[in-house]
Amino acid sequence: MQSKQDAIGLIPVFSVIILAIGLMNHVMVLPPLLKEAGRDAWISVLSVIVPYLAWTAILFGIMRITNQQPIVAWLRARYGRAAGWTLRIVFILYLFVMCSLTLKDTVLWTQSSYLPRTPRIALSLSLMFLCGMAVHYGLRAIAVTSGILLPFVIVFGDFVMSANLPVKQYSLLSPILVRGWDPVLRGGLYIGGGLSELIVLLLIQHRLKKKVRLWSICVLALFLILLIFGPVTGAIAEFGPAEAAMLRYPAYEEWRLVRIGKYIRHVDFLSIYQWLSGAFVRISFTVYLLLDLLTFRQASKKGNLLWLAALCALTVILVELPISDMRYLAFLKHVYLPCSLWGATAVLAVLFVLAWIRKPLEKESYEN
Secondary structure, three states, X not given: OOOHHHOEOHHHHXXXXXXXXXXXXXXXXXXXXXXXXXXXXXHHHHXXXXXXXXXXXXXXXXXHHXXXXXXXXXXXXXXXXXXXXXXXXXXXXXXXHHHHHHHHHHHHHHHHHOOOOXXXXXXXXXXXXXXXXXXXHOHHHHHHHHHHHHHHHHHHHHHHHHHOHHHOOHHHHOOOOOOOOHHHHHHHHHHHHHHHHHHHHHHHHHHEOOOOOHHHHHHHHHHHHHHHHHHHHHHHHHHOHHHHHHOOOHHHHHHOOOEEOOOEEOOOHHHHHHHHHHHHHHHHHHHHHHHHHHOOOOOOHHHHHHHHHHHHHHHHHHHOOOOOHHHHHHHHHHHHHHHHHHHHHHHHHHHHHHHHHOOOOOOOOOOO
């Protein structure tokens, strides 16, 4: 899993990050955000800009101090096997939950929107098979695919934003802070939970061809915030704060309002491309990282395939458990997003302190 052929440039890896994390920020985080913050949801987005840029700067600091070496191996070489294994296990759990939630949400949306009679197991298996194929061909394949998919995702996003301008009433964004700062802060918690997924950049920092610069990672952070700001303001301006808070898929519902002239309507099929592009890259990327963490002793090609098949099968089995949409949303809102924010921030803080200590290397070689 660590061949030189998997080394990629900054633009391809940023394309992967935008599609993978962008799905969470642009789609999955909207229901709990609009439910909690209501009309002030867009204020919540603005309120996280400065803290998130500071968070991103700390992430950059870790990457710079570690010289973009394999983060788990770097930690083990300086602080022992226990430290390395702790970080490895934390990331394995984090990535597996990310992957499972994405597949679950994608299958639920697919059944409720355009394939209501297709068995859920068929949807899960088909998507996981495609993602497994991408993982099998490596990080470069995922990155190249992201580079092809992302431009169209952006173009379609700009299209729906522009096409719905006639029905948007931006006066619905005010008055602000009617209920004080508490809803804004609660909304910021959910936004931060999605944005903090950027910490996975540490797991592929050693795969980059060039050193990451602070300005480039800050631009990436701002773009991820923009991916939340657009659909949040659009949903409130188009549906009103009360109606937007009740929608299960606000970003998808915005597509159903698009109308061009008298005869062109029902172009919401373009949203299928957007969602599946993000889901495909997000699942493929997380499974790739999981496989990289689990096959740290350079397993054979056959061993990698067995691990990959086991991961895909376990994810499908978990998604097929009889968990209702309400329970899924409750888990996303009350467990995953808060734990993602505070857990990623805690890991980031600990790694930053350990990186600054600059403890001498132990007599172990770097081995991811």
